[in-house]
Amino acid sequence: MKLTRRQVLAGLVGLGVAGLGAGGVRYWLGRPENVASHDYELIAAPLDLELVPGHKTPAWAYAGQAPGLELRCRQGERLRVRFINKLEVPTTIHWHGIRLPLEMDGVPYVSQLPVLPGEYFDYDFITPDAGSYWYHPHTASSEQLGRGLVGPLIVEERESSGFAHERTLCLKSWHIDEQGAFTDFSVPREAAREGTRGRLSSINGVSLPTLELPAGQVVRLRLINVDNTITYRLNLPGAEARIYALDGNPVAPRPLGKDYWLGPGMRLDLALKVPAAGTELSLRNGPLRLATLKSLASAQAAGDWPPALPANPVAEPDLSQAETLRFNFEWAALLASPNQAGPARYWQINGQAWDIDDKACADRPIATLKKDGHYIFVLRNMAQYQHPIHLHGMTFKVLDSDRREIIPYFTDTYLLGKNETARIAFVADNPGVWMFHCHVIDHMETGLMAAISVV
Numbered sequence: 001m002k003l004t005r006r007q008v009l010a011g012l013v014g015l016g017v018a019g020l021g022a023g024g025v026r027y028w029l030g031r032p033e034n035v036a037s038h039d040y041e042l043i044a045a046p047l048d049l050e051l052v053p054g055h056k057t058p059a060w061a062y063a064g065q066a067p068g069l070e071l072r073c074r075q076g077e078r079l080r081v082r083f084i085n086k087l088e089v090p091t092t093i094h095w096h097g098i099r100l101p102l103e104m105d106g107v108p109y110v111s112q113l114p115v116l117p118g119e120y121f122d123y124d125f126i127t128p129d130a131g132s133y134w135y136h137p138h139t140a141s142s143e144q145l146g147r148g149l150v151g152p153l154i155v156e157e158r159e160s161s162g163f164a165h166e167r168t169l170c171l172k173s174w175h176i177d178e179q180g181a182f183t184d185f186s187v188p189r190e191a192a193r194e195g196t197r198g199r200l201s202s203i204n205g206v207s208l209p210t211l212e213l214p215a216g217q218v219v220r221l222r223l224i225n226v227d228n229t230i231t232y233r234l235n236l237p238g239a240e241a242r243i244y245a246l247d248g249n250p251v252a253p254r255p256l257g258k259d260y261w262l263g264p265g266m267r268l269d270l271a272l273k274v275p276a277a278g279t280e281l282s283l284r285n286g287p288l289r290l291a292t293l294k295s296l297a298s299a300q301a302a303g304d305w306p307p308a309l310p311a312n313p314v315a316e317p318d319l320s321q322a323e324t325l326r327f328n329f330e331w332a333a334l335l336a337s338p339n340q341a342g343p344a345r346y347w348q349i350n351g352q353a354w355d356i357d358d359k360a361c362a363d364r365p366i367a368t369l370k371k372d373g374h375y376i377f378v379l380r381n382m383a384q385y386q387h388p389i390h391l392h393g394m395t396f397k398v399l400d401s402d403r404r405e406i407i408p409y410f411t412d413t414y415l416l417g418k419n420e421t422a423r424i425a426f427v428a429d430n431p432g433v434w435m436f437h438c439h440v441i442d443h444m445e446t447g448l449m450a451a452i453s454v455v
């Protein structure tokens, strides 16, 4: 594949970029006048965090914070991000869930060359869909996401959504020990099972935070699972909460219910009717508390549930003319044969394991789709571990499952449960070579990824 080297070598002279100064990482936000767009300059750089009191964690951060700066723009507008790499390793940014042109998708050797230390790259694309999205590298992902290179991207609805209050909550469990030092981001024994879990749970980089919310108001909570591995079983006992969107895409509002399973990469937009002042609610993962939501007296008149969010302009697949393709997600069990060259391969899709070190893997797509063709994918999980299956470049509709009741909805990531078979459908309306992978990062890096080509 031919790549244009958009990024420019070092020498950022003249850009007004100071980088790492005495005060740590600096970044600039600018909004050009008279242009309906937003501009950001986003720097990735090392940053010491105090995740464990009294100890330093050598994290990597976007814009001096981990999770990174919340980027915002409006539906249908251009988002322009000048990304500057001040790390000592090559990296890229992928915009998870955004339907954009291939050259902006951040996949190394497919979309672009890696952005080398000291280089920058201009990301520039339209955001067609409103909702909660996020960004992260697509290079050395276990370590890069694990060290903190993850951040929220919020695309606001064209018209006011009716929510007067909102909070973004990025969920991540850090792979660190009691002294704040990083532990292995991927351990073979775990990679071959459910994935390597971190130990310290956090929301927006803080362990067990207390979030203050205005009593009587309806608050939109944008929960984003930026974790490498963990599927959070989210619940909010005693709360009046409704689901408004899944993975960026609106659904008919419905009660949160008992547990919502939010796999890596997935998002949940909840409306919460904040109880009377002084009440505390627990946001939990199963029985474990993640955060305390504390209601504070508010002078504003009580809020009511906003109407459903407007649908995104995603093409509706026509099932009567759709072609069906099958994908089996299998456990390959080539458990660390020590002499085998290259990375471990524990997982495969239709008998093929992705080789994370092979730059040409994407030249051998697992399926080639016709542009504007309609497709049904049958996703079959042959293993007893769940896989959040994610597709780049296009939004798909989840049709049904042999394990659970599905109200069909649009998404970019579907949590395929153990031994589950589910059907998804979409219109292949975005030409390019699109990654199709499990978002448990060490599954992805040990085989569970493929390329889907649309021509």
Ligand code: C2O
Binding pocket: 094, 096, 136, 138, 265, 390, 392, 435, 437, 439
């Ligand atoms: Cu969050 Cu390949 O994606």
Ligand code: CU
Binding pocket: 094, 095, 096, 097, 390, 391, 392
């Ligand atoms: Cu993605």
Ligand code: CU
Binding pocket: 386, 387, 388, 438, 439, 440, 443, 444, 448
């Ligand atoms: Cu997986």
